[in-house]
Amino acid sequence: MATKRYGMVIDLRKCVGCEACTVACKAENGVPLGHFRTWVQQVEVGTFPKVMRHFVPKLCNHCDDPACVSVCPTAASFKRSEDGIVLINQDHCIGCKYCMVACPYGVRYLDEEKGVVDKCTFCAHRVAEGIIPSCANTCIAGARIFGDLNDPESDIAKFVATHPVQQLKPEAGLGPNVYYVGLDKDFNAKLGNR
Amino acid sequence: MSQHVTWPVWIALYLYLAGVSGGAFAASTATSFLGDRYRNVARWGAYIAPWPVLIGTAMLIFDLGSPMKFWLLFVKLNPRSVMSMGALILTAFGAIAVIYFWHQLFIEKKVKFTLLNDTLVKVIRFLGIPLVVGIGTYTGFLLNASVAIPMWNNGVLPLIFLASALSTGVAAVMVGVAVTGKWDDVKHEVKNLAIADAVLIGLELFALAAFVWSLHVGNLKQQAALDYLNSHYGLWFWGGVWAVGLLLPLGIKVFTKGETAAKAALNGSLVLFGGLVLRWVIVIAGQMATPLY
Numbered sequence: 001m002a003t004k005r006y007g008m009v010i011d012l013r014k015c016v017g018c019e020a021c022t023v024a025c026k027a028e029n030g031v032p033l034g035h036f037r038t039w040v041q042q043v044e045v046g047t048f049p050k051v052m053r054h055f056v057p058k059l060c061n062h063c064d065d066p067a068c069v070s071v072c073p074t075a076a077s078f079k080r081s082e083d084g085i086v087l088i089n090q091d092h093c094i095g096c097k098y099c100m101v102a103c104p105y106g107v108r109y110l111d112e113e114k115g116v117v118d119k120c121t122f123c124a125h126r127v128a129e130g131i132i133p134s135c136a137n138t139c140i141a142g143a144r145i146f147g148d149l150n151d152p153e154s155d156i157a158k159f160v161a162t163h164p165v166q167q168l169k170p171e172a173g174l175g176p177n178v179y180y181v182g183l184d185k186d187f188n189a190k191l192g193n194r
Numbered sequence: 195m196s197q198h199v200t201w202p203v204w205i206a207l208y209l210y211l212a213g214v215s216g217g218a219f220a221a222s223t224a225t226s227f228l229g230d231r232y233r234n235v236a237r238w239g240a241y242i243a244p245w246p247v248l249i250g251t252a253m254l255i256f257d258l259g260s261p262m263k264f265w266l267l268f269v270k271l272n273p274r275s276v277m278s279m280g281a282l283i284l285t286a287f288g289a290i291a292v293i294y295f296w297h298q299l300f301i302e303k304k305v306k307f308t309l310l311n312d313t314l315v316k317v318i319r320f321l322g323i324p325l326v327v328g329i330g331t332y333t334g335f336l337l338n339a340s341v342a343i344p345m346w347n348n349g350v351l352p353l354i355f356l357a358s359a360l361s362t363g364v365a366a367v368m369v370g371v372a373v374t375g376k377w378d379d380v381k382h383e384v385k386n387l388a389i390a391d392a393v394l395i396g397l398e399l400f401a402l403a404a405f406v407w408s409l410h411v412g413n414l415k416q417q418a419a420l421d422y423l424n425s426h427y428g429l430w431f432w433g434g435v436w437a438v439g440l441l442l443p444l445g446i447k448v449f450t451k452g453e454t455a456a457k458a459a460l461n462g463s464l465v466l467f468g469g470l471v472l473r474w475v476i477v478i479a480g481q482m483a484t485p486l487y
Contacts, residue, residue, distance in 0.1 A: 067339075067340070067342065070272075070274045070339070071275050071339050071340070072278075073272055073275045073277035073278035073281060074267060074270040074278070075270050075271070075275075075278075092266055092270050093263075094263040094266055095259015095260045096259070097259070100200045101201055101340045101343060101481065102339060106198075106342075111259075112259070114259075115258075115259035115260035115263075117259065172341050172342070173341070174341070
């Protein structure tokens with residue numbers, strides 16, 4: 001394949017909610033206080049005594065047709081054509097927050113100090129050096145698999161081909177490129193509309 | 195689940211003010227085709243039109259994370275973005291409204307020069323309606339484009355906002371004319387404005403009913419959004435928008451006889467109040483009804 005399509009699989013069967021990814025991401029990317037580019041959402045399912053707590057790591061889904069890119073008035077949000085990573089050109093972002101109200105995944109935040117919107121970049125600076133994003137690198141259970149979905153020989157493509165995988169809010173129709181294993185319908189519904 | 199308001203109350207206020215300006219401008223340009231009979235409406239429409247939208251635009255710019263970079267809106271365009279296209283329409287409208295206001299002062303011999311000749315005035319009057327439709331609907335399309343927010347991602351919203359824009363603009367002109375003019379001089383103008391506003395209120399009620407119905411029969415998220423609207427903003431939405439802002443002025447117009455300046459001023463004020471509450475409820479409740487994560 002000519003172009004890459006970077007994506008991530010998160011195996012919820014392996015996630016224990018330790019938040020090592022959350023911390024590694026903040027350190028790697030210097031994410032401002034009070035904001036996160038990835039985090040672990042906790043979801044409780046069922047009624048007592050049959051209750052269960054699930055952990056759902058969240059991050060930018062680097063969608064095929066991202067809502068943030070279509071609404072951005074200055075074309076500061078863009079999808080990189082060579083590998084599908086969704087990025088923000090900070091020189092062009094005016095901080096109107098239109099992308100933040102358009103994103104169904106709630107993964108964007110306003111960096112008040114810089115006056116621009118920011119979010120997960122799939123650690124594009126690391127990927128450029130041939131190493132995987134910080135969250136996947138640090139995960140204690142190997143629950144995050146990062147790679148090129150268009151390369152049939154990649155770990156992620158092989159995994160997706162052989163496992164039942166789900167996406168968050170596929171009904172939004174944006175073609176998210178973060179896949180989950182074990183995303184139960186019952187608690188998917190509890191994850192909120194955005 | 196955390197609930198979050200990304201676009202604050204200023205945005206709602208802007209959507210409202212842009213609508214009032216658009217409606218006032220429409221009233222002014224549309225009646226100018228009817229000759230001198232509506233000179234007070236044409237005058238007051240031209241007086242009012244530029245200011246609300248200019249104040250609203252200032253609010254928009256101050257709400258930006260980087261207000262000083264607002265000019266990028268005119269340099270980096272994105273044809274798929276409603277805000278990008280809206281910024282152009284808004285600028286064109288604002289400029290034309292100011293020039294038209296100045297020309298009105300020139301006609302009344304309050305200033306010594308004008309930027310317009312007769313042909314240009316005609317062009318503006320013809321452009322007025324499509325421009326106002328653009329201003330009125332784009333604020334709806336702006337919210338409409340968010341796939342994340344069920345209360346906004348609704349095709350009727352632009353029509354509601356257009357009807358409300360025209361209605362509140364006409365109401366503002368009606369209040370201006372009724373309060374300042376000598377009643378015998380302006381009576382027939384106010385009377386016909388009140389009829390026009392009643393028709394617009396009817397259209398808005400219809401569009402709002404379609405909006406509520408589409409949420410009511412929609413998917414789970416849309417139903418949840420309507421539930422949230424009813425339970426948290428029910429008093430404002432049904433009481434403020436429907437009852438006080440639409441049904442009450444319509445009822446007063448239809449069921450009381452005769453037209454007085456006080457009645458016109460009251461009805462106009464109610465409509466202006468309803469339009470403001472409408473924008474506030476849709477902008478804030480829409481976001482609040484949509485848990486971030």
